[in-house]
Amino acid sequence: xxxxxxxxxxxxxxxxxxxxxxxxxxxxxxxxxxxxxxxxxxxxxxxxxxxxxxxxxxxxxxxxxxxxxxxxxxxxxxxxxxxxxxxxxxxxxxxxxxxxxxxxxxxxxxxxxxxxxxxxxxxxxxxxxxxxxxxxxxxxxxxxxxxxxxxxxxxxxxxxxxxxxxxxxxxxxxxxxxxxxxxxxxxxxxxxxxxxxxxxxxxx
Amino acid sequence: xxxxxxxxxxxxxxxxxxxxxxxxxxxxxxxxxxxxxxxxxxxxxxxxxxxxxxxxxxxxxxxxxxxxxxxxxxxxxxxxxxxxxxxxxxxxxxxxxxxxxxxxxxxxxxxxxxxxxxxxxxxxxxxxxxxxxxxxxxxxxxxxxxxxxxxxxxxxxxxxxxxxxxxxxxxxxxxxxxxxxxxxxxxxxxxxxxxxxxxxxxxxxxxxxxxxxxxxxxxxxxxxxxxxxxxxxxxxxxxxx
Numbered sequence: 001x002x003x004x005x006x007x008x009x010x011x012x013x014x015x016x017x018x019x020x021x022x023x024x025x026x027x028x029x030x031x032x033x034x035x036x037x038x039x040x041x042x043x044x045x046x047x048x049x050x051x052x053x054x055x056x057x058x059x060x061x062x063x064x065x066x067x068x069x070x071x072x073x074x075x076x077x078x079x080x081x082x083x084x085x086x087x088x089x090x091x092x093x094x095x096x097x098x099x100x101x102x103x104x105x106x107x108x109x110x111x112x113x114x115x116x117x118x119x120x121x122x123x124x125x126x127x128x129x130x131x132x133x134x135x136x137x138x139x140x141x142x143x144x145x146x147x148x149x150x151x152x153x154x155x156x157x158x159x160x161x162x163x164x165x166x167x168x169x170x171x172x173x174x175x176x177x178x179x180x181x182x183x184x185x186x187x188x189x190x191x192x193x194x195x196x197x198x199x200x201x202x203x204x
Numbered sequence: 205x206x207x208x209x210x211x212x213x214x215x216x217x218x219x220x221x222x223x224x225x226x227x228x229x230x231x232x233x234x235x236x237x238x239x240x241x242x243x244x245x246x247x248x249x250x251x252x253x254x255x256x257x258x259x260x261x262x263x264x265x266x267x268x269x270x271x272x273x274x275x276x277x278x279x280x281x282x283x284x285x286x287x288x289x290x291x292x293x294x295x296x297x298x299x300x301x302x303x304x305x306x307x308x309x310x311x312x313x314x315x316x317x318x319x320x321x322x323x324x325x326x327x328x329x330x331x332x333x334x335x336x337x338x339x340x341x342x343x344x345x346x347x348x349x350x351x352x353x354x355x356x357x358x359x360x361x362x363x364x365x366x367x368x369x370x371x372x373x374x375x376x377x378x379x380x381x382x383x384x385x386x387x388x389x390x391x392x393x394x395x396x397x398x399x400x401x402x403x404x405x406x407x408x409x410x411x412x413x414x415x416x417x418x419x420x421x422x423x424x425x426x427x428x429x430x431x432x433x434x435x436x437x438x439x440x441x442x443x444x445x
Contacts, residue, residue, distance in 0.1 A: 097415070098415075100414065101411055101414040101415040102411070102415070104410065104411070104414060105407070105410070105411050108407045108410075111276065137276065137277075137279075137280035137283075138276075138279055138280030138281065138282065138283030138284055138404075139283055139404055140287070140336055140338060141336075143433070143438055163430050163433065164429055164430045164432065164433020164434065164438065164440065165426045165429045165430050165433070166429060167415075169429070170422060170425045170426055170429060171417070171422075172425070173239065173241065173421050173424075173425050174416070174417045174418050174421045174422065174425075175417075177418065177421065178417065190417060191417070194417060198414055
């Protein structure tokens with residue numbers, strides 16, 4: 001009897017752990033649909049309210065992103081030249097930049113439909129690509145892929161690829177240039193300046 | 205320098221193509237530290253400045269007016285129409301790359317959309333599950349093994365590698381609009397197509413403007429990544445980080 005109960009308990013644990021580890025494709029689809037649903041019903045976001053859309057992204061999207069990995073990927077070999085403190089600053093500034101620019105892109109969402117491509121993975125995979133497509137009338141569908149890695153807290157996105165363009169590695173040459181010109185601190189300063197000027201110009 | 209010997213012939217071909225283009229370009233390489241992805245950066249940056257001026261005062265305002273004034277179903281019809289006009293050439297390139305079932309799909313799309321889709325205004329074929337492909341002669345040359353050559357930026361045309369500049373020249377020969385007899389009709393179609401393409405890029409403008417530390421470099425690297433993705437039909441092998 002005790003044995004049975006114990007087995008049941010263990011089974012329950014395993015099941016809930018599996019549930020917490022939501023599959024990456026399920027995660028992408030769930031978050032995408034939740035976010036689009038909110039945008040569809042929010043006039044302020046549709047009218048371009050940066051604050052509101054950033055708020056939405058902050059709550060719904062960011063918990064599923066690994067910005068440290070994203071920043072390391074964007075930096076390439078320069079990443080190891082940065083001290084832990086510089087890495088932290090870089091991650092914070094790069095996060096602000098990415099969140100602001102791509103949240104704003106969400107405000108122009110209308111009439112598009114997201115199609116989720118068939119997804120296969122082995123249970124042992126720790127690094128996967130989830131493929132989606134954005135369809136809009138009169139235009140070719142746009143490929144929109146997410147690279148995810150398995151971490152303790154679940155699957156986290158570390159790269160977003162639009163039409164084959166990684167929004168992360170697309171910064172590598174620009175970052176390298178800044179580091180050559182002004183070192184790691186120069187790069188931190190120029191991303192911070194960019195963020196400040198974007199904030200000054202934003203629509204409330 | 206231990207790469208396969210088979211490349212040397214191609215290198216020669218590339219060098220020849222480069223020589224021709226550089227004569228045209230007038231060589232403006234003044235950047236001290238050369239970016240391996242962008243050997244003609246000096247020339248490109250000056251062309252980029254010209255392009256930005258043309259875009260700011262001509263192409264973009266026209267595209268914005270079009271985008272605001274024309275209702276969505278009409279814009280979609282225009283986009284579908286030009287997609288259909290280019291379908292035969294897409295099919296030719298699919299076939300040239302040995303993708304014969306893709307070429308069959310492209311031809312099927314052309315037939316269905318030209319008839320049921322009323323001269324291509326409606327993309328009925330996509331609704332039927334015939335997927336649209338993205339091919340051009342630059343990609344065909346890449347599949348045949350031609351290297352990309354250096355990156356170039358042309359006013360109006362925009363980003364092209366050396367190979368893709370040549371490919372673009374061949375694409376023009378494969379463009380049915382060029383064979384329209386009436387000059388006013390031909391020019392109107394060309395003009396409308398440019399406006400349609402430019403209007404479809406308007407949402408991306410804002411993102412690039414906001415996201416880039418250096419707009420020129422952002423556009424260059426995005427172009428190079430996108431082309432690689434197109435050449436591998438959306439599934440490029442992973443690069444080592």
